[in-house]
Amino acid sequence: MKRLALAVLGAISLSACAQAPGGNTDPVPSATTATAAKSAAAPKPAAGTPEARAIEAVRALNPQVEVERVAPAAMPGFREAIVAGQVVYVSDDGRYLFLPGSGGALFDVAAKKNLSEDAMAGLRKQLIATIPASERIVFSPAKPKYTVTVFTDVECGYCRKLHSQIAEYNREGIAIEYLAFPRMGLGSDDYRKMVAVWCAPDRRKALTAAKSDHGPTKADCKTSVNQQYDVGQRVGLTGTPMIVTAEGVQVGGYLPPAALRETLDKLAAEHARTASTVPAKPGT
Known part of the structure; x- marks a missing residue:
């Protein structure tokens, strides 16, 4: 709830803030204003x-x-x-x-329930599943508690910040599966760098280097970067990084390692509570 x-x-709240007059610096309405507002209120x-x-x-x-x-x-x-x-x-x-x-x-x-989010979560899970496991760049602890998909870009600041803490995410029991989303679009320099990463013999090493401007910049192999970019658009991505749970729920944006673990724990607890309240089907 x-x-x-x-x-x-x-x-x-965001809508209300956006509509607030910028010139009003009086934080407390006057008694006259409050009385007028109350008298103008619709009857119960x-x-x-x-x-x-x-x-x-x-x-x-x-x-x-x-x-x-x-x-x-x-x-x-x-x-x-x-x-x-x-x-x-x-x-x-x-x-x-x-x-x-x-x-x-x-x-x-x-x-x-947020019915719109439930529908989108199902779609995200389905679309992400179309990307072969071999096409994901994975950083994982030995026995992860959770696995999340992160649509990433080699240029964006928060993508780099997230990756700089990859060892901490792993220590929190979280596996990170990266998918490519060159935010500058297909054919851009950003895109070519990401293709070069996916063409590299050691993608993990190449991605880490690219996020500090030392990665490969040329490649001549066929990759799934275009497919990953298309999936990112179809799952509603508006910015990088985008973090998606194994169930297709979008949880960020950048989240620090401990905050992401806390969020995943809460989602797992909510899922368990929901599952425990679903009536059993007849005959089961």
Whole structure:
């Protein structure tokens, strides 16, 4: 539930910050302003109405959030709620909450699930599986607790920072499987460097060298870098590095080794709790 709330309220908070007037330096509204705002607030809807259920759905994620207005949506079966300056759509039964716009997502409030992320996780897992294991550059401890896929670039600062800590990730029990995503695009100098890495006889050594500007720059072999780049685009990559769990869940961006281990532990615990609450199928 905590992750769901953060996902929803994080998006709402970002929207609210973006819309805040830059010239207002008074952190506390005046008594007159507060009174006027209170008097302008919409009346509390009757219990059991779609409007009331919409408010309950939003407050299930954060009891402190203020729902400024609820009205019928243009989309049948949904209410339109204004929360922190952002429009949120809630189904009339209060079960589903939809955040529109860039990165919008559909949430199942009752099941505490981000349905959009669940769908994307399945797709990411499927697409990443199309890259042969032999085409991944792997840095792994002897007996990893977790394995993550990292779409990387030889130029980006955070990609280099992550790789500089590769031994620490391994000590945390995390195996890193690198895939190539030359952020400057196919045919760029960045792309040619990554092709050269994948052509090298020792890819691990070549990748490490390339991330400090000492790697190979020329190659004349056939690689899967183009395929990896295509997969990166299709899984929703917007920047490097991108860290994806074995289940297809995107967890970053760069995360320090201890923070990534903590995140993976929490995801594993959530998965175990979810699995324990799924009713057994008849006859099993």
